[in-house]
Amino acid sequence: MNKVMTYRAHFRAIAVLGLPLVGGHLAQFAIGLTDTIMLGWYGIEALAAVTLASSFYFVLFLFGGGFGLAVMPMVATAAAEEDETSIRRSTRMGVWLSLLYAVLVMPLLWWSHPILIAAGQDPQVAETASQYLRVAGWGLFPALVVMVLKSYLAALERTQIVLWITVTAAVVNALTNYALIFGNWGAPELGVMGAAIASVVTQMVSLIAVVIYAVRVLPEHNLFQRFWRPDWEMLYSVLRLGIPIGFTLLAEVSLFAMSAFMMGWIGPVPLAAHGIALNLASATFMVHLGLSNAATIRAGNALGRKDRPHLEKGARAVTVMSLLVSVLTIILFVTCAEPLISIFVEPADPQRPQILAIGTGLLAMAALFQLVDGAQVIALGLLRGLQDAKVPMVMAGLSYWVVGIPASYYFGFIQGMEGIGIWLGLVLGLACAAVLLMARFWTRSVQTVGVPAE
Template sequence: MTNTTPPTPAFSSASLAPARPWRSEFGATLRLSWPLALANLLQMLTYAIDVIFIARLGTMPLAASALAVSVFGLVLWAMSGLVGAVSAVIAAELGERGPALRAVRRSTRMGLWLAVISGAAGMALCLAIGPIARLTGQEPGIVTLASTYMGLLIWSMIPMLAAYVLRSFVSALGRPIFATTITAAGIGVNALANYAFIFGNFGAPELGLRGAAIATIITSLFILAAYIIAIRLDARMHRYHVFGRFWMPDWARLRTIAKIGAPIAGTITAEAGLFAAAAFLMGSIGAVQLAAHTVALQIAALAFQVPFGVGQATTIRVGYFYGARDRAGMARAGWAGIGIGTGFMVITASAMILFPKALLSIYVDPDAARNAALVAFALPYLAIAAAFQLADGLQAVAAGALRGLQDTRVPMIIAIFAYWVPGFGTALLLGYATSLSGVGVWIGLASGLLAAAILLTWRWTRREKLELTRRAGPKIAPFAQTT
């Protein structure tokens, strides 16, 4: 049955056949990108607030929380990639058949199902924090604290993943500002909850490190509830009734999302593993080098949140045209995203070269004598970070464009190869077998990102020859069905 209802404003007729297609596409991508990028930056601030409060408890609780969060964050990030594939599926459905009310509702419903299933699996994985910590030689006291903290923290995973699915839904529907607003509100809730439950304020019990975990649970539930309320109150989104008949399965759609999302989770794990391995390499070289590495990497991570948001937006924009089977539109959306993401990284790379000490001052006092050694190591690391900013932005958005074409398996293979063969291989060789030491490790990181950028962009440029733009007829439940 053909749906004749006009497309949702998130993918309007103007975006299908604009008078100035390239100008229109750049504008549409920017409007979708900046709220997502800002939400990513605000999310980092949320984590920073946790550290600020926990640090007041002392060194042991801070070390234990850092250990637990390193495991929890990796699992959560990977699972977010898995469930986040729903954005590509929804975008294609919107591009293919107007508002696609039933199709989008079913995809969102199955995305939420997948959030629950993968979240439960992720909780089980995180409970291995004790054996992992003991295997890596952590102090027994830290292991005990980390296990206790993790035992509570894991209960925030399913709400976080469900909220990520709803974030993908509102973004695909042209409401990315909700992601920004809700994340910003979550910062306030997180700060108040930490203040209350860590130190026993506002009549709450004084729970110390356990209070920080409870604050995270409260914040995750608040954010999930905020998305539900926003969807209920917004007329455009409410008409999809995404929570209707939540118990009804659509196994084909669930498999579609999982098939697209599993390689994304694999890619995330490969990249996170590279940077974790680099930290271990730096730690074996020296404590000061590791500290300098951590500070420089935090600056690079802040800058990366913008092309990461652009990549998310590019997935949606390319997905719209992929669903509409508009190959020229796919090309415009992909190259517009790549241009915006890379252009921003030119700015951040220039800042790292021209104003490195100003950037370091975000985290440390670069003029203090006690930080002289750290700064001496961090400055060359930032110079290399400036070089890999372009590669990092390019590979993030190119991967996002390919995800819009629902192409994730080969990009995962590319990422694993790039990060671990030229990337970690170069870091290991130059870091240990030459006098470059820490600089050699950073050259290895840059090599991995550059290899990924070249190979992913090459695949994007060959999308037609590889028949990546060819969308077959619907393999999931047809629009005409009633649930």
């Protein structure tokens, strides 16, 4: 019989597990934020180009990240069952699939220019963005492997090391950006290309650190011993879970990527304002994402122990924690919009007043979608912990593509609301996902976990 935990114990356990993951996500986010701030200081055109390039890159990265996220619940469940062999097998095949995926999509990053032009982007912005992607794209290989290994460590509740590796990477990124974008400390002034090089350097540092830790601290798993040997059964298991997770991520990130494309149709200044507002909204989303990862791990453990009461109490606790974060974020965005946006724009920039005006309106919309954005990512985390991914994939696709993107276009262009209308579409898509995914978890998925005998 499993010990029944109180809600206070659940809150404490989620915080101990989740806060380092939140910190890790914030540190990872700081890498992109550093690029945005420094490129904003370098020039609005450079910021617009990297905003566009980053949207394109993360569409591909997050789809491939489905394999890393699939490893997390598989390792968590195997750990609860004390199955050391499955821990090794699932992690290793997650790395295999991630590397194979990077090989397949690298041509899209290398030849991104015609894709961006076909998407209706400004020719100069598209040219700069494609140059950035030709360099930054090589970072996809280490980035995806790092995602698998971080998921492996997090599932084993070694979240502190995940935090510190990511913090180290953020520091490396900031220093390299400062040197190569502006030409400081005797380095050449490379602008956008400097940011691209810094991105690759950062991912390689992360990879080296996480591999050293896994090999030295967890030698019993032998992750890289006879690494070249295929394990077709486990590869298929990771693939079967990772593909729908990847498509779910793709659907969501594509919603935001399409919003960036639509803002680009309006002009470079609205696109730059969109990039700033999205970065601020993404910072708070990292908190929800860390809680979602904790939910995945604890749901995976509950699945391994067949402990439904533990699952249900933990799900309620993590949902309440996410709700509290959303309320605090709404207050922050409504009361401090202009000071937050001002961080990203050089005081002497002649386009600063226009950026502030557009960005303030967009941040008000970002405050609106905090509740639904947090709810949908928590629901996804719980569902992934139970390895329920196919139906949530369909729900997410319908929400983001059938509701969100058409609504963004309708309100942004047909109704003439421009940037505000585009973000209203984001709110509607995320709200639809939150309702469907939460309903899926509570009415069906949670019922699949057995109740232990009294």
